[in-house]
Amino acid sequence: MNLPHDFPHLLGMAKIHIPTPLRQYAGKQTAVEVAGETVADAMSDLIAKHPDLKRHLYTDGGKLRSFVNIYLNDEDVRYLQKDATPIASGDNISIVPSIAGGL
Amino acid sequence: MAIATETAPTATLNKDEILRYSRHLIMPEVGMDGQQKLKAAKVLCIGTGGLGSPLALYLAAAGVGTLGLVDFDVVDYTNLQRQIIHTTADVGRKKLDSAAEKLEAINPFVEIKKFDTRLSSENALEIFRDFDIIADGTDNFPTRYLVNDACVLSGKPNVYGSIFRFEGQASVFATEEGPCYRCLYPEPPPPGLVPSCAEGGVLGILPGLVGVMQATEVVKLILGAGDPLIGRLLLIDALGMKFRELKLRKNPDCPACGTRPTITKLIDYNEFCGIRGEEEKPVSSGIPEIQVEELKRRLDAGDDLFVLDVREPHEYQICNIGGHLIPLNDLPKRVSELDSSREIVAHCKMGGRSAKAVAFLQQSGFKKVHNLTGGIIAWADRVDPKVPKY
């Protein structure tokens, strides 16, 4: 294989971290490798790989549920370009749902 | 109890206190000035459970002068795995009394104020009034939003921690410049979508880790030292022992702390969180129920009943009544293992998950399915006391 050294970059392979409550819908994995150019691409790749996640992350109308936030590295994508935020190879995307436990 | 602050409004330390806090006093970051600030501080701990135990223990030991405790619960055996302020001998006692006793034993110079009540929209602002900092160690969404909104409305920082299984989150919300909990999560999840600790379990040590982080943040806020977790969400993964930090921003459109707030008084948080009536009761309208005594009688009579256990394999290992195990989430892809011509009784731990399983099976064309009311816990309580409860 004579792929350029930065080949994965061209594909925009990023890692999505799956929080504990949702791992049961993602084949019990802690993180999933996804491809795409934007956060939206990465999320649809994730849903394609693990369709059970969909109803936990999105409303029937396709809106991200309001107790779930998506972070690109340490930034909330709501304060970047939301779904259209471009991603680069090696980026870490985190799904951060609210958890309430404490007792 | 308490060497009260009314006799020493300037919070000066006596000889015994100077000796007690000597490891603080010789630290430039605390010193006499800092220790006096700690003594003058009034911190309210909501809950004396998993997070509240280490939180209150360390704050008392550190010399926080006034500690308020809010709890209405009673110590039970399943608490002891993590709620380290309570001991085996405390089972059956009010958590408030058990906790206050330990805190007073650790540090008699701390004044403990007990609030034997469930925090509510009616009492929260009144209870918060006499405190400087609120530490949230509760375990449910309605109280989380209540604490946040009451902190925003009263202008008091909310030292936040929450846990699930082996994952935790910590932050400091509702400071003047910083974001609040609603900036992060404008709305709670609908009931049932995110499991509670009672359903999902929690690693007993994790609340210790997170509660001690909350205690650290409380002490830093009192001292005005270091970088508090304002505008930062710390994610703790105890299994990977990884700590990550995310940036939080104050949302100008936040309903609580934004530029045009719509939350101007405390609301009905159960309604806001979609919880109606009793939380534990499964949504069982139209779901045929069977009582444990009836199941026992029919099994003994040799009726052809198929018992379906929809819990997780690790729960099955703790106890079972010989049911066929298909975890609720696997049911759609394993439904072919079931014979729709037979009468099926589905059960879980308490009856919630099995109600969902019955609803699913009904939709899939099964006509003879029942939900075992109260699950295996009811079986253990009313049919076979040898079955362990968890």
Ligand SMILES: [Zn+2]
């Ligand atoms: Zn806010």
